[in-house]
Amino acid sequence: MNSNVGDHPIYDARKELSAGQIAVLGFQHVFAMFGATVLVPILTGLSVSTTLLWAGLGTLLFHLITKRKVPAFLGSSFAFIAGYAAIAPNKEPDLLRYACFGVACAGLMYLVLAALFRAFGANKVMKFFPPVVTGPIIIAIGLNLSSSAISNCETDWFVALVAIVVVIICNIFGRGMIKIIPILLGVIASYLVAACMGLIDFTPVKEAAWIGLPLTYNRTVFSIFTEGADTGLLITAVITIVPIAFATMMEHIGDISAISSTVGINYIKDPGLHRTLTGDGLATTLASLFGAPANTTYGENTGVLTLTKVYDPMIIRLAACIAVVLSFCPKFAAIIEVMPSATIGGISLVLYGMISAVGVRNLVETHCDFSKSRNVLIAALILVLAIGLNYSTDGGLIFHVGSATINFSGLATGSLVGILLNAILPGKDYKFENDEPNKTGVDLEIHQGENFADIEDEKRRNK
Numbered sequence: 001m002n003s004n005v006g007d008h009p010i011y012d013a014r015k016e017l018s019a020g021q022i023a024v025l026g027f028q029h030v031f032a033m034f035g036a037t038v039l040v041p042i043l044t045g046l047s048v049s050t051t052l053l054w055a056g057l058g059t060l061l062f063h064l065i066t067k068r069k070v071p072a073f074l075g076s077s078f079a080f081i082a083g084y085a086a087i088a089p090n091k092e093p094d095l096l097r098y099a100c101f102g103v104a105c106a107g108l109m110y111l112v113l114a115a116l117f118r119a120f121g122a123n124k125v126m127k128f129f130p131p132v133v134t135g136p137i138i139i140a141i142g143l144n145l146s147s148s149a150i151s152n153c154e155t156d157w158f159v160a161l162v163a164i165v166v167v168i169i170c171n172i173f174g175r176g177m178i179k180i181i182p183i184l185l186g187v188i189a190s191y192l193v194a195a196c197m198g199l200i201d202f203t204p205v206k207e208a209a210w211i212g213l214p215l216t217y218n219r220t221v222f223s224i225f226t227e228g229a230d231t232g233l234l235i236t237a238v239i240t241i242v243p244i245a246f247a248t249m250m251e252h253i254g255d256i257s258a259i260s261s262t263v264g265i266n267y268i269k270d271p272g273l274h275r276t277l278t279g280d281g282l283a284t285t286l287a288s289l290f291g292a293p294a295n296t297t298y299g300e301n302t303g304v305l306t307l308t309k310v311y312d313p314m315i316i317r318l319a320a321c322i323a324v325v326l327s328f329c330p331k332f333a334a335i336i337e338v339m340p341s342a343t344i345g346g347i348s349l350v351l352y353g354m355i356s357a358v359g360v361r362n363l364v365e366t367h368c369d370f371s372k373s374r375n376v377l378i379a380a381l382i383l384v385l386a387i388g389l390n391y392s393t394d395g396g397l398i399f400h401v402g403s404a405t406i407n408f409s410g411l412a413t414g415s416l417v418g419i420l421l422n423a424i425l426p427g428k429d430y431k432f433e434n435d436e437p438n439k440t441g442v443d444l445e446i447h448q449g450e451n452f453a454d455i456e457d458e459k460r461r462n463k
Helices: 019-044 048-065 081-087 093-120 122-126 131-153 157-173 182-196 203-207 222-227 231-241 244-263 268-289 299-308 313-326 330-337 341-365 373-390 410-424 452-462
Strands: 002-005 008-011 074-076 295-297 397-401 404-408
Touching: 019 048, 019 074, 019 081, 019 182, 019 299, 019 313, 019 330, 019 341, 048 074, 048 268, 048 295, 048 313, 048 330, 081 093, 081 131, 081 231, 081 410, 093 122, 093 222, 093 231, 093 244, 093 268, 131 157, 131 244, 131 341, 131 373, 131 410, 157 182, 157 341, 182 341, 203 330, 231 404, 231 410, 244 268, 244 295, 244 299, 244 410, 268 295, 373 410
Parallel strands: none
Antiparallel strands: 002 008, 074 295, 397 404
């Protein structure tokens, strides 16, 4: 039976399925997003409980802004891990607040792009963000994080290898839900091995309460300004982190395209990219202000849509509510937070490498022409500046403005140089297609779950 859900003819689960079946579908979406969503706070030092809270609230806000039409779940973004690491390399809570401020500002960039799309149209705006710019930026994001993955693996290579092997096996040989949640299964397998080896101290789990608030004021951005903010560090955080949004906004467009292809409704046109970008950007900004990671539309949950063929956005909203409820259980969060470093290292080794591989895929699938000198120069300067400055003595370009010290990171420098060069140099050959927006090639969630290419391949096989 078809029913008008948010003015779209779409499968209405409430009329076709029992309450029990709907609940199972909701938990399945939670299961799909869970491993990747909670891994981000583990990698960055942010709160797991706050992350779950804002994954749920952010998703509900996104659905409100997009007129309840788009069946998308907003989980933690991996792309911003490099920004957190640059500002708070040792996961210092005080510095993480500044990183969150930078991410909150990055979320506002979505609103700027949404306004430009609304005013000038996607074709005119997207020519400033071609794959020759976004591809190398994504490659640099992954490579800049590689050293931290190795450091964590070195604590116990055997435990790390368990995680790596399970992720590979599930990704390559898995079917159905197994293929959609390889990260979660890798974490569970490695965690259990570490527990059996006596490598985990479960004291924090025993001491944690069953029910508690998922927010702590002194870990929010607001606390910076009540305690006296470091202006230089605020500016550094913004300059370092905001350029990452250039890649994640392109990722967003690819994700919405994948959802459109899966459901059979062009969400690029209705409710429109200006609404989906606004929803994603506001969710990211609000989550960051309260100390949670940036949000992004999740490919994992698109994989679940493909698997179940149930596209009713209400199911996603149910999953969001479940995430909010889970955020109020500190004992549950403690179980995640005692995860051994080697498990984190094994997962992140695959994860960071896959992020860089997605950048390469971005260039290949969009047929970026490297016989053109302009494209070679743009990509070369982005990569060398982004990676070289990151591993330089100062870790970036240091500027002194009055009493404030500002660090212009490698990724920020490379991104801005690439965008400017692409705008100035003649010979632009990229055209954004409204009807085929996934030609942006960006899909940072490819490491977990089925991606757009998988969905298209499956459709061709079914025909």
